[in-house]
Amino acid sequence: MVATDIQNAKLVYERPESLADVATHYCPGCTHGTAHRLVAEVLDEMGIREHSIGVASVGCSVFSYNYFDMDFVQAAHGRAPAMATGVKRVFPDRTVFTYQGDGDLASIGMAEIMHAAARGENITVIFINNAIYGMTGGQMAPTTLPGMKTTSSPRGRDVETQGYPIRMSEILATLDGVSYVVRRSLHNPAEIRKSKKAIRYAFETQQRGLGFSMVELLSSCPTNWGMTPLDSLTFIEDKMVPAFPLGDYKVIDAVKSMKWKEG
Amino acid sequence: MAKELLKGNVAMAEAAVRAGCEAYFGYPITPQTELLEHMAARMPELGRAFVQAESEVAAINMVYGAACTGKRVMTTSSSPGVSLMMEGISYIAGTEVPMVLIDVMRGGPGLGNIAPAQGDYTQMVHGGGHGDYKTIVLAPASVQEAIDLTALAFDLADKYRAIVVVLADGSLGQMMEPAELPEMQPLKKQLPDWAITGEPGRDRRLLTSIYLQPEDEETTNIRLQRRWMEIEANEVRYQExxxxxxxxxxxxxxxxxxxxxxxxxxxxxxxxxxxxxxxxxxxxxxxxxxxxxxxxxxxxxxxxxxxxxxxxxxxxxxxxxxxxxxxxxxxxxxxxxxxxxxxxxxxxxxxxxxxxxxxxxxxxxxxxxxxxxx
Structure with missing residues (x-):
């Protein structure tokens, strides 16, 4: 009777085509996997996987090209928006996106992200903000919270000598070239659903040629935060969300009025 | 085509256009600025890509992205700007994608001045970026030769998936001489089988310079060295x-x-x-x-x-x-x-x-x- 049940069963959840059938190297509890899946689901739903070109950055997501099933190039640290510009200008009809962490985007790559946004490059940026350098083992990032302990701020980030975190979505929202910039979080199912919707908006923005789009995703790093996966999600909610408020920082009217068939 | 009086920088720019350069990324720096300015006017009118980047660092990385598509791509700069490009040059060499760089050298070290010099010989010929890679470096001595070598640079870049540098200097960039430009070449129709194109209906492609396993990185290095020996055997040029x-x-x-x-x-x-x-x-x-x-x-x-x-x-x-x-x-x-x-x-x-x-x-x-x- 079991076999009959399976035959009649309806498949409700499967690996997106845009996600390669391999295990990731991400640590248990890290939300990179969630972010990857959301991007992959959106590309599948829009039917643009094979027309997409990804630009991997440097950091934990350096190997993201192993996990997305589409053409990919690997950028130098911080330079993904410049490299994406090069690809997009040659192939304007392809979907080009970068996937960058906070050290990559908001520290070493500050000039490249600002100017790609200011030019209104018709690309999509997925910005993973987990307030720490993951791959190099937990150093202070440009988004590390005041007082937060890292291996390079062992007594906690001292704002007197180490300055304050940078809020990229707010900064980018001031630029005329930006069409869509929002901050979402990956710390619970409701926020994850909102994140996916934002990612869809970002890619739809690019598909319609409306200009620069970015989704900032508050993300966890249990390993380098020294927390359990569960505690790290609580940390996002309790500590990161107040410092990096969730919301829509810039959505131009043409993006607001976009319509598409859910499928 | 008849000879005309051409400024070196403009001549090299137009030679690149006629060689089928489809994307140009650069940043203003004297004494090569007319080159960028010529591309700013010419590339958009031909429907090709031109971006004035926010820095030489960004320019070379835009070149990196465009080079990964297999199309003909170029940047130009002068000595201090080329120093800034070294990171990208190493990545591009490690990824084995073709590009052309024109370096109109000026006085240094440091900010130096805008007068002609040849102080970039070592950084271009013997590296400058990290790792074992070689670039083809061609040195013109006249405006005509600058035109000819610019056209050749694109062919060599494609042939060997190589970085080809046209190493000029401020006097060549600024001088005017009678010279003849080549005919406009058609754009590349067939892209190579490694090119990142986002083309449906084939296996995905990846271009990267990271090989985490040292043995894999060594394999890449061996390939680069072998290819360089082929270049050494076939591409030596000199005048007596x-x-x-x-x-x-x-x-x-x-x-x-x-x-x-x-x-x-x-x-x-x-x-x-x-x-x-x-x-x-x-x-x-x-x-x-x-x-x-x-x-x-x-x-x-x-x-x-x-x-x-x-x-x-x-x-x-x-x-x-x-x-x-x-x-x-x-x-x-x-x-x-x-x-x-x-x-x-x-x-x-x-x-x-x-x-x-x-x-x-x-x-x-x-x-x-x-x-x-x-």
Whole structure:
């Protein structure tokens, strides 16, 4: 009777085509996997996987090209928006996106992200903000919270000598070239659903040629935060969300009025 | 096409356009700015990509992205800007994608000045970026040659998936000479089988310079080295002038070689048997040809607009077959034919058997005299 049940069963959840059938190297509890899946689901739903070109950055997501099933190039640290510009200008009809962490985007790559946004490059940026350098083992990032302990701020980030975190979505929202910039979080199912919707908006923005789009995703790093996966999600909610408020920082009217068939 | 009076920078830019360059990314820097300006006007009117980047760092990374699509792509800069591009150059070399860079060299180190110099020889010929990679470096000595080598650069880049540098200097960039531009070439129709194109219906492609397993990275390095040997075997270029009976041989590239040739013509009129060996491909270096010349020469004089960056290579190649002396000007000073002529006269009067390793010290002493005389 079991076999009959399976035959009649309806498949409700499967690996997106845009996600390669391999295990990731991400640590248990890290939300990179969630972010990857959301991007992959959106590309599948829009039917643009094979027309997409990804630009991997440097950091934990350096190997993201192993996990997305589409053409990919690997950028130098911080330079993904410049490299994406090069690809997009040659192939304007392809979907080009970068996937960058906070050290990559908001520290070493500050000039490249600002100017790609200011030019209104018709690309999509997925910005993973987990307030720490993951791959190099937990150093202070440009988004590390005041007082937060890292291996390079062992007594906690001292704002007197180490300055304050940078809020990229707010900064980018001031630029005329930006069409869509929002901050979402990956710390619970409701926020994850909102994140996916934002990612869809970002890619739809690019598909319609409306200009620069970015989704900032508050993300966890249990390993380098020294927390359990569960505690790290609580940390996002309790500590990161107040410092990096969730919301829509810039959505131009043409993006607001976009319509598409859910499928 | 008929000859027309062309400025070096504009000529190189138009040569790139006609060679089928489909994307250009650059940042303003003197003395190459007219090159960027020409591309700013020409590329959009042809429906090709032009972006004035926020920095040379961004420009070379835009080139990196565009080069990954397999289309013809170029950036241009001058010495301090090229220093900033070294990161991207190493990545592009490690990813094995083709690109063309025109470096219109200026005085240095540091911010230096905007006068012509050849201080980028070492950083272009012997690397500059990290890791074992080589770039093809071509050094023009006239506007016509700058046009021809720019066109050649795109062909070589495609053929070997290589970075090809046209190493010019401020005087070549700024001077006007009669020259002939080539016909407009059609754009590349077929993209290579490694190109990132986002094309449906085939397996995904990846272009990267990261190989986490050292053995894999070594495999890549071996491939780069093998390819370089093929380039060394096939792409050596040089010019010889008055070498048939020459006892004194001058060695100089680009503008320094051109000024040396003027001095040589004067010296020939005085009956001095002197000739010029002008490397056109600085990398691969014309080692074998220069070695043969050295065996027949009584002495060599390397002339450069730097402190003897190529001198080291000439010594390495000639291996003591003849004494190798040096004369150079630095910091943006272009040597006058008269200065080189007096160097030729000196060697004609007294041909050294051995320079005892004091070549540079002796040159600096003579240079002080030349400077003091003004």
């Amino acid at each position: 002038y008055f070498l048939d009976d020459a006892e004194i041989v001058l060695v100089g590239f680009g503008t320094a070689g051109r000024v040396a040739l003027s001095a040589i013509r004067h010296a020939r009129a005085e009956g001095i048997k002197v000739g010029l060996f002008r490397p056109v491909s600085l990398s691969p270096f014309p080692a074998e040809a220069l070695r043969l010349v050295a065996r027949k020469a009584k002495a060599m004089l390397v002339v450069e607009m730097n402190a003897g960056q190529m001198l080291n290579d000439v010594r390495l190649v000639t291996q003591g077959a003849c004494p190798v002396d040096f004369y150079g000007r630095m910091g943006g000073v272009v040597p006058l034919p008269d200065e080189i002529l007096s160097e030729i006269m000196r060697l004609a009067r007294f041909t050294p058997h051995d320079l005892n390793g004091h070549t540079r010290a002796a040159w600096l002493d003579r240079l002080e005299v030349v400077r003091g005389a003004k």
